Amino acid sequence: MSSPDRVSVLRQHGVTLVELIIFIVVVSASVVGVLSVMNVSTQRSADPMIRKQALDIAESLMEEVFLQSFTYCDPDDEKVSDAANAGECLVAEAMGPEVGESRYSATTPFDNVNDYAGFVMNGIVDLTGTAIPALAGYNAVVAIAEAGTDYGLAAPEALRITVTVTSGNVSIPVTAVRFRHSPNFAP
CATH class of the missing domain: 1.20.5 (Single alpha-helices involved in coiled-coils or other helix-helix interfaces)
Incomplete structure (x- = not known):
């Protein structure tokens, strides 16, 4: 080569x-x-777990709110079973808790759906007021607004309830509507 x-x-x-x-x-x-x-x-990778936990908290708090009375009068009012409107009550229900009511009180707990309006929970706490350490990073807010006109009713005949649970950059809102289908029923 x-x-x-x-x-x-x-x-x-x-x-x-x-x-x-x-x-x-x-x-x-x-x-x-x-x-x-x-x-x-x-x-x-942990995000789905945080989202699922936030959704569970929101649904649990929504169920707690839904289990309350939705009456014209405060459930402690003697006219609660007879009142056909808020004007017939001795103590009419209004948005937000009545004086002295608290979600955590054994003697004067929230007793109507609208008592939860504006409720804020920083760190998840059970009904006795005991903080749940594993859920300390979650916060919950309850917003309630009259929604009857959206359904062809008088405004106070339905409430739109929104429970929003947040943790870090995750925010899970759950919304439902509660209708006053039986105004004189107080469980």
Whole structure:
């Protein structure tokens, strides 16, 4: 073989330093991209658990609100079973709790749906007022607004209840409507 043939054969048996450096840069960029995606996925892997827990808390608080009376009068009012409107009550129900009522009180607990209007819970607390340590990172807010006109009724005949539970950057709202279908019923 002549000398030029030998040079062309040698050039085909390896990579140059420039090719090797370009290869390393391309592979490094690819690895960084893949690891970045995996890092984001790993950070968000607990997110479904947080969302599910927030939804469970919101649904539980919504059920608690729904189990309350929805009467014209305060359930302690002697006219509660006879009143056909709020004007017939000695103590008419209004948005928000009456003086002295609290979700956590054994003697004067919330006793009507609208008592929960504006209720805020920072850290989840049971009905006895005991904080639940595992749920300390969650907060709940209850908003209640008259919604009867949305359904062809007088405004106070239906309430739109929204329970929003948050934890970090996760916010789960649960909304329902409570109708006054039996105004003189107080459980």
